[in-house]
Amino acid sequence: MAESYSQQYRGKVTHVYLGEGKADPPKPEIKKADSLYNKHMQELFDIVAPEAVAERIDAVTTQGELAVTTAELLRDKSTAWNRYKEHKSLKKFISELDIEWRGRELPHKLERFMLFSVMGGFYTGLDFTSDFIADKTFLQKDRTHLGTSKFPIITFDKFDTQGNRKALKAGWEMLTDKLISGFSDKSVKETTNRDDVAFVSPISDALASVGNVISSIFTPSDQKPIHRFINALVNPGSIEAGFRSLSAIPVIGAKVENAYIALNKQLLKGEGILPYGFDIALTMLAAKETQKKWIEEVKEVVT
């Protein structure tokens, strides 16, 4: 069978005919100089490669050192005090220090201060009014019971010896506070047309609760104007407005804002917040018990 094939090697074509074919094509001759050249190139690579790696590491380390040095310079230059030493402007210093402490610029500080002061005053007024209404209606001084005369639910006496009046007052105070908190949140939702916002923060709510417990225990059943005023101030809306008003004051406000944020974060991380119903019951009980104890002490002194 006639057979032929061609072998291409280095651009040359070798025609091999029947009877002339070999098992393998002819191998190219490798010159000794080429072999030595390849060996030399490998040797050069072995010299250059480690140096290149060392160079790269050194360059990265040096760039890092330059970056750190520059960052240190910028940090030193970035404090408001250092800049004040250059520009000597007190107004600019206060503004820069405020931004530095807040980590942002708070615009319209005066407007914010005025707005939140008015809001705080309004919530305090609401609280005061609710107490006033209670004192003039179901907690009236001369009232002897709640409910009908045939079926009294709770009875009172002149000196509130059972502590019922004080307990009811504490409960009412907490209830109105909750309503004020809900009202302020609702106002903000309506104003901003957003459902995901609220006015009262957890820390204001918590401070109002704690404040109410303290106030219920330590204020007498027959409250004086100062007690009424403190009671009116202790509500979530007024406390929140207070925080926000103080936060709007330059420089000092920055620290108030930082504390407010930190306290809220801390509170949100915590667990075991008492259910509101239990909270209100506990406060009323505490108020009742302290009133009874006080009456006992008065009796002892009198007898």
Add this chain to the structure above:
Amino acid sequence: MQLSTFIDAVNQSKVLMGVQKKELLDAPEILPEAYLMHIIEVLQGYDDRARARERKMRKQIEAARERFAQALDAEHVSDEEKHATLEKARKHVGIILRNAPAS
């Protein structure tokens, strides 16, 4: 004096990129002296080490070239071929050194 040393160190630096040189030379007179001195120290330190590495590498390459020439002689490669091979190696070494860092 310190400022001119700083400008020279930045301009001659083997580690800084063009953008970095431009930024550092933007207004060096407002930079604190301690910062300038530290930057000079860092840049010159790198350049010294880079030059040392380059010297060492060139010395090793030269020694390798001599060994290569001797090996060609030992194998009785013709002068013409030896010359051509050494020239080819020289060109390749040039390429390697140009691309090698700090060259």
